[in-house]
Amino acid sequence: MKIQGEILKVQDLEVFSSGKRKQSIVIGTYESPQREFEIHFYDENIYQLEKLNMRDHVIIQFTLNSEVFEDDSGKSYFTHMIGIKILEYKRFH
Secondary structure (H helix, E strand, O other): EEEEEEEEEOOEEEEOOOOEEEEEEEEEEOOOOOHHHEEEEEEEHHHHHHOOOOOEEEEEEEEEEEEEEEOOOOOEEEEEEEEEEEEEEOOOO
C-alpha cells in the first residue's frame, strides 16, 4: 500500500529493552479536510527518515499490522501503519 502527504512531525527514536528500535513520523494528506497518519519505521528501515524534514512531500510504501489485546472486558484491536520504504520525497522550499 502507498500513502502520500507532507511531513508534519518526526518523532524521536525509541529503543526498547529487546534492542528493537522504532521511529515514527506523522504525515498529513492533501485532502480537505487534511487527515493525519502516524507511520512507524523499525530497525533496518529507520535510516530512510534521516533525510526528511518538516513539510517535505513524501510517498511511503507501508503495510498494516494488527495487535489484539484481551482482558476481562473483552478484546481490543490496534492497527498500525508500518513503513517499508520512502518511495519519493521532495524538499519543501
